[in-house]
Amino acid sequence: MTNRPPSEPESSQRTALGFDEFIAILVAFATIGAILFWSLSRRDSQWNFNALLSPSSTPSPSVQPNQVLPSSTPKVEPNTIPQVNLLPSSPSAAVEPKTPEFGTNSAATSPKVFPPSAEVTPSQSPEPQKPVSSSVDLESSITSSALPLVTPAKQKSIIPPPIAFNDVPNNFWGRRFIDVLSSRGIIKGFPDYSFRPNQPVNRAEFAALLQKAFDKELSKSAIAFQDVPVKFWATPAINQAISTGFLKGYPKKTFKPQQNISRAQVLVALASGLNLKAPTSPNQILSIYKDAKDIPAYATSKIAAATASGLVVNYPNTQVLAPNKVATRAEVAVMIHQALVKQGKLKGISSENIVRLPNISPELSPTSKENAKVNLSAGGSSH
Template sequence: MFSLRHRLILSLLLLLTFLLVTPVVQAVPADVAGHWVEDSVKNLIAQGILHGYPDGTFRPDQSITRAELAKTLAVAYGLNAAGDQGQFPDAKGHWAENYIAALAEAKIITGYPDGSFKPEAPVTRAEMVVMLTRLLKLGTEEEHYTVEFIPTFSDVAADYWAFYQIEMAAKLGLLPRYYGPDFNPSRLASRADTAWMLQQLLNLKTVRGQVIGQPEAGTNLITVRPEGDGEIEIAVIPPEAVVFRNNITTTVDTLTKDDQITIYYNRNDEPTVVKAFGEVNKSDLLSRISALVKGRLTTEQIAAILAGNWDKVKEGIKGELYDQLLKIGLTAEEAEAILVQDWSYLDSVSRDRLASALSGYLGITKDLSGAILARDWERIKEFARIELTAMALEKILD
């Protein structure tokens, strides 16, 4: 028989054992019980990504600050600062300084034009979406869009600074259901919004790997060898999916064997965005020229011009181009000769003025316009490269 003393010692040992082997789970804040974001908050707290306030609340409907968001995203994606942590003077000594530095280093967040970060400023819906899509490496400044998006939200036009990031988030299903029919980009994002969107982001299926074989035209089918030891992935890309190759929007059949690829699936497990990188080819160059002229000519039209098949293009732009030709001083007869491609009628001066007209219409240099007219492929590549470089330098200097 154990004495009372032995029984007490045994009970204490059992209690200590239970405490040591049982994980400590942070209590779920009482103010999220029954809230629409309850499950997301519970999951993120269990993972150590989110935390409540010292008084035991989470305050789901309160706005989130830039500092709080920086910590949340850095913890969720395991980001740590390796370099200079003094990028933003107003973040120096702030409790979130390391998290802010980590996200800045990963190009997830940026400061304001005056060099500040404003860690205690609230985050807007647009800013939130931009940061989340950057975590996926989508909606970056390197991307060029040669296809038109039909706006999802009536209050976010195609020229809005975060238009493409908002569209990507909508396509992937990252936005709360009550975001609509208007998006209200300047409205402050709540802590509930943050938790829900981050949970969707973490749950998204992505497949990274290498394209096996050349995708067959018209099938929209891609076979991917995933990174690591994963099984071969066969994906049928729907027509409405956004496809990039070397950061230019394109179609599935332009992807090539051995391209490095990432396929992003939406919440319904459907391929929604594809980003591929590989050796630059003619299709890429056509797409880049299309991007240079801001989509006013499609890659098919540009290819037709390069092949000398002006008939495929001229009807679509005839009226506007005719007006441009007259504005730069060509006679009506010269303009008409150009549109019907009666080159024998034109002298060298008229051809030079034609290059100027194309330059004004497309927003490219006269040299590139002339090379396109002459179908000089090597000069086109050289001038396109120069223009892309100039555009990049201008962006940097601005």
């Protein structure tokens, strides 16, 4: 026998994979891949088993900033909030519905249901808001609306209340006349809220009252009185009273502004300024006064015209004229009031102190006056 080297071990024979085995491996890998793909694609979706078990429960979806919800439109159920597709990078994307508290009305506290919108920009709030109209829309709506054309009416003059003078009581005989002139700014009181109704009136003060009461244009040139300085407080009023015919000066171009004015001078001034026509028989009219003989001759016709026009006011006795008595502030105020009534600027006030002559006027013809003698005599006997 020959020595032979040991024989090498025989290599095992490799058996090739069968077709069935290859198919099995391929199916296994495909199954694993499908499971991995399905799990990755459904990773962000959450299953709410409570919603499946109790349909009336309210879902609480949680939306992440970078999450894109499915494009399918969800079904809107009562007391639910629709899903809203937000653009990426929206900082406030989480929307949680408020649960109504116990004891409150769920219909009042539950959020309103709005149809889902396709897309919301990052600058908008995810909560539904009521549309707010801009100023442009407001202006356009006002312009387009049919508004009535309103023309502003002329403002009516409002007469302020009279000054409550502390020395003019309610039962004062001339209170109503003073109140009317005070409310129109014709007369004023003193700084201590007094009127001083029994204080005398001088010629300068009377000129100032005429300027307030009668707004007349200057018809004549002013006279430079020697006793009236240019800067005297009543110079404009004196010039107007002279130019309009209410007052006259004295000889030597003097006016005597500080001289107290008499009742006769007041009546003559008013009759002259109003251009009252003198009656044909002034003495008949003046006979109603017990002191008619005291009337100056220059004032006879003027006072008769003033009497017939209702300008004369006698207090306390209407039959006593007291023509040379200094006129008081109350008497001047009442006579100026009556002059304005004669012009139709004020309404008349009924007073027992106003001298009235029924059925007598300065424009009566001689024939009419003869027929009115009886009435005139009766009127004189009654006063």
